[in-house]
Amino acid sequence: MTATPLLVASGLVRRFPGPGRGTVAVDDVDIAIAAGERVGLVGESGSGKSTLGRLLLRLDAADAGTVVFDGDDLTRKSGRALLPFRRAAQVVFQDPATALNPRMSVEELVAEGLIIHGLHSADRGARVRALLGEVGLDDSVRQRRPHELSGGQKQRVGIARALAVEPRFLLLDEPVSALDVSVQAQIVNLLAELSRSRGLTILFVAHDLHVVRHLCDRVLVMYRGRIVEEGPTEAMFATPQHPYTQALLAAVPVADPARRLLAVPVGPGNSDEPAVGGCRFRHRCPEALPACDVDVPALVTIGTPGRRVACHARR
């Protein structure tokens, strides 16, 4: 990576208590995101992708590891000391219906961040109107409450809210998963447009690989708490390396009855399997080697710079 990273996390670990030794939701993850970069983070449910997003935004505290934003180590900071970071890094959640306070009007929702950060006290109304225009909402929605809006409109309010404080970094946690297909495309286009016009750095968390393909420069693939592959979007889609990435891409249903998936390339996921020791994907992997039972594969560069994969079978 040539540009200075805006966000760098090293050795992030997050454990949740549970039966036995509990669950390691995020297991020793390193991540660096350059200013202006649009990064996709994909994985299935339970892969830890949302937890990793929350750790990066300090919405949750890591059990180990550091998060550095723009040269500022946030690891030991809390409360008011995080306020400048809270302005610089914003989030848009998956389900706008639960992310928006049902008793607040659209105007109040969008202005909330401005009030907290003491911004635009003189021309707040005009600022809110400009933001609504920027996300494609008509001025007439200002006095409405979330229940009076469609799913797409709610998500636009969520985006306007995040943009109000002029963040540099935006975490998008499955922002289009809850939307209708015809509306999903509108929001993906809006996000692409905004990231360009505002020069935003974006981490896009999603399970839909094709949405990520449209929006992101680089993709990280997560499986059971670890990054198993990363690389530039085009290369990753053209030649996925990790057997899990290959399975993910192959399993996305293609809208063509002539190209039906005859066999699924991986075994079924099974919650019985122990998560410790060796490669976590080995029970489902068609290429598992003896080494996979013993050693956790490290994320190593293969081929071109920026292309990394954690797989014994790819050495």
Add this chain to the structure above:
Amino acid sequence: MTGLVARGLTVAIDTPTGPVNVVDAVDLSVAAGRCTALVGESGSGKTLTALSLVRLLPTGAHISAGRVDLHGADGSVVDITALDDAGLRRVRGRRIAMIFQEPMTALNPLMRVHDQVGEGLEIHQGLRRRDARIRATALLERVGVPARRASAFPHELSGGQRQRVMIAAALVSDPDVVIADEPTTSLDVTVQAQVLALLRELVAERQMGLLLITHDLGVVAQVCDDVTVLYAGRVVEQGSAVDIFADPRHPYTRGLLASMPSVAPRGKPLPAIRGVVPPLGRWPSGCRFRDRCDHASDVCSTEPPMVQLGERRIRCVLEATS
């Protein structure tokens, strides 16, 4: 034909301003050994259509017109809209079974899965608990739940396994028709692919008719033989999957297909359909899609004709004039 045939099926919801037809004169066939897709976005009426086929509509909604004929392999025909409660009990779960979207809420959390699957056998076939369990376990194994998991509670299973349990429960009485409402929507893509492959196998193996309700055209292409596209409670396009994916005719079907991120080229804006699905009953007059349609003209304010082109049906004035 064996299977389910709905003609002019209309479901009305009572509102303060009078009844609204949320499902409006829908024609639909689910033939044995075939998979029919019912495609639509939220608010299209696809779930209400499915529920009306087995008369499970929520309070306030009722079938106001049309009929639903269940054709048996023996040549018998039953109109489900005319059945009394006893008649419905002989059909529901026995000849027509349902698979719901969210297995965690559809399954009883306090019952072991072999008993939930076996319950259908006890009720419909009068088996004793012990024998029902044995048959249930065999069915569970057929759908890919290992026998050692048969005595598990739903929370001990993964999302994919829970959905397999739902499928096994639907199969207990060897139904003529299975209605699956978004059966893979909450599943991960690799698991979704496995469940879809299983459904396809079961349709072929048991010669049952499958009505698959979904908003995902990718899923439709992977599994279904026939497709019905609903918009605002009306059928806008109907035909074979091969034909519709090769040559979508209705502007809404075209828009839906084009806006799929897997279909559209990278680096360009996705071709989105403008506007939003209108709320129930707040549809424009004439063609209900015309507010969002790039081809709309004045003529679209009158009722669009249903145009028949061979096997294909399209509700659009463009097809009538071309």
